[in-house]
Amino acid sequence: MSEETYTVTIHPPSKKRIAKAAFVALISAAALLVTAVLPAEYGIDPLGTGKLLRLTDLAKADAQTPEKAATSAPDSKSEEPPATIMPVLEPSPNGSAPIVKGAFIAQSKRYKIDSREMKLAPGEGMEIKYNMKKGSGLIYSWTASDKLLFEFHGEPNVKPAGKEGTDYYETYELDDQVGKDQGHGTFVAPTSGIHGWFWENKTGKEVNIKLVSAGFYDWIFQNVKNKETALKTMDPDIIPSHPKVPDEVLH
Amino acid sequence: MKRTSIRIAVLLAIVILLPALATAHNVSKRDATFVQANTGAAVAPFLYLGAKHMVTGYDHLLFLVGVIFFLYRLKDVVQYVSLFTVGHSLTLLGGVLGGIHANSYIIDAIIGFSVVYKAFDNMDGFKRFFNFQPNTRLAVLIFGLFHGFGLATKLQEFTLAQSGLVTNIVSFNVGVEIGQVLALTGVLIGLSYWRTRPGFLQHAFLTNTVLMVGGFILVGYQLTGYFVA
Numbered sequence: 324m325s326e327e328t329y330t331v332t333i334h335p336p337s338k339k340r341i342a343k344a345a346f347v348a349l350i351s352a353a354a355l356l357v358t359a360v361l362p363a364e365y366g367i368d369p370l371g372t373g374k375l376l377r378l379t380d381l382a383k384a385d386a387q388t389p390e391k392a393a394t395s396a397p398d399s400k401s402e403e404p405p406a407t408i409m410p411v412l413e414p415s416p417n418g419s420a421p422i423v424k425g426a427f428i429a430q431s432k433r434y435k436i437d438s439r440e441m442k443l444a445p446g447e448g449m450e451i452k453y454n455m456k457k458g459s460g461l462i463y464s465w466t467a468s469d470k471l472l473f474e475f476h477g478e479p480n481v482k483p484a485g486k487e488g489t490d491y492y493e494t495y496e497l498d499d500q501v502g503k504d505q506g507h508g509t510f511v512a513p514t515s516g517i518h519g520w521f522w523e524n525k526t527g528k529e530v531n532i533k534l535v536s537a538g539f540y541d542w543i544f545q546n547v548k549n550k551e552t553a554l555k556t557m558d559p560d561i562i563p564s565h566p567k568v569p570d571e572v573l574h
Numbered sequence: 575m576k577r578t579s580i581r582i583a584v585l586l587a588i589v590i591l592l593p594a595l596a597t598a599h600n601v602s603k604r605d606a607t608f609v610q611a612n613t614g615a616a617v618a619p620f621l622y623l624g625a626k627h628m629v630t631g632y633d634h635l636l637f638l639v640g641v642i643f644f645l646y647r648l649k650d651v652v653q654y655v656s657l658f659t660v661g662h663s664l665t666l667l668g669g670v671l672g673g674i675h676a677n678s679y680i681i682d683a684i685i686g687f688s689v690v691y692k693a694f695d696n697m698d699g700f701k702r703f704f705n706f707q708p709n710t711r712l713a714v715l716i717f718g719l720f721h722g723f724g725l726a727t728k729l730q731e732f733t734l735a736q737s738g739l740v741t742n743i744v745s746f747n748v749g750v751e752i753g754q755v756l757a758l759t760g761v762l763i764g765l766s767y768w769r770t771r772p773g774f775l776q777h778a779f780l781t782n783t784v785l786m787v788g789g790f791i792l793v794g795y796q797l798t799g800y801f802v803a
Contacts, residue, residue, distance in 0.1 A: 336779055338702045344783040345694065352790030360795050365802055 406457050406513045428458045428511070430539050435556035437543060438535045443471070443524035449547050452519030453540035455512040461538030462509050468531040470502035471522045479514035517544045620742045624749020627728065629757050633685045634721055636788050638754070639761055640692030641714055643782065646769070654714050655758065661718020662725060663747055669726030670743050678727035679800035685724050686792025688717040693786035697779060725750060
């Protein structure tokens with residue numbers, strides 16, 4: 324392409340001019356990097372210019388933007404089911420059975436199931452979390468071959484004010500002293516986000532762990548050694564139909 | 575007359591840099607959630623993501639501005655851009671399907687270097703300093719390979735579902751080409767207009783110096799990321 328250029332260029336650049344331009348380019352780039360780009364992108368501010376120009380705020384705000392984008396996604400805020408079950412007993416208008424309002428949270432889709440067996444090497448930690456909307460329910464059981472330290476916790480999609488862009492999470496149950504070899508429960512997601520467990524094997528040997536659950540989740544988040552994976556859920560249809568055994572007759 | 579061309583140069587710079595200011599370079603977190611939760615073939619979303627990545631990917635755009643800067647004939651533009659496309663398609667498909675994991679900071683630093691290289695080339699630096707003009711077509715092809723690795727690392731940051739993988743990557747790649755055509759059309763319109771002005775050649779050298787500044791910034795930005803992130 325240059326062949327074409329220099330048939331029309333009036334003054335072909337001299338060696339000195341190119342060297343000067345390259346040097347100026349390098350120096351300007353370094354100056355812009357140190358005074359603006361690094362403070363704004365990484366919060367690295369060797370000369371204090373980032374703070375002076377309030378560019379370091381960008382480094383923090385930058386991390387917030389995706390969170391804000393996530394909240395505008397239609398699934399997280401459009402319908403806000405209650406996060407907790409709060410039944411209210413109302414007398415029947417016609418003298419029949421009393422009515423209990425707010426005893427369940429209705430869902431538009433079928434629930435999903437999950438069943439997985441995992442191994443934790445000594446010293447290893449692992450995280451399994453379910454992606455659930457606020458007010459969605461989960462029934463779970465996990466059993467382990469030995470005691471595991473664990474934290475049952477959730478990361479809301481929408482972080483509280485001032486915590487945007489951080490690894491903010493909320494704890495539901497924590498045992499980081501003795502540990503347990505099982506946990507069973509019914510969980511109603513207090514926020515839209517990912518909810519689940521972090522287990523850590525502090526015993527000297529490998530521990531097997533089995534987790535089974537049913538609930539209203541779309542995908543499962545797994546984090547092993549900082550490798551984040553979105554795992555698939557199973558459809559309840561894979562459970563075999565009612566076995567052909569005689570049912571007990573109730574009197 | 576001179577003032578007009580400066581104005582156009584500034585306008586062009588704004589047009590080129592605006593997407594860079596407005597958006598982050600990585601696939602955004604919301605898109606990431608989609609990519610991860612997605613199973614099976616999803617042609618349109620991956621097409622869109624590829625196009626979006628290209629239109630907002632200022633490093634690829636800066637390089638392409640450098641490549642087409644002195645290309646006056648449409649035939650040449652098509653030829654060079656095709657070589658770039660062949661290069662980055664090869665490594666995007668090969669990288670993701672072959673599971674080749676490159677460090678994205680290093681790759682992005684090389685992409686930044688490709689901008690510096692092209693700006694130096696446009697200044698006729700190779701001829702003047704080394705008395706030798708490296709094959710420009712080959713250079714575009716080789717740097718295209720690195721740009722493709724850059725695209726691949728962006729997709730590999732997420733765990734892609736195996737079902738529909740090939741369809742989705744091909745869709746992403748086609749989206750990249752669509753985005754590239756869209757972005758190039760804008761750049762070409764700006765450049766063509768600028769070339770009709772008398773100031774173009776006077777400011778061509780300056781513009782390539784600015785391009786080089788951009789390239790150096792990208793290199794420094796990515797290398798810093800490699801060491802701190």
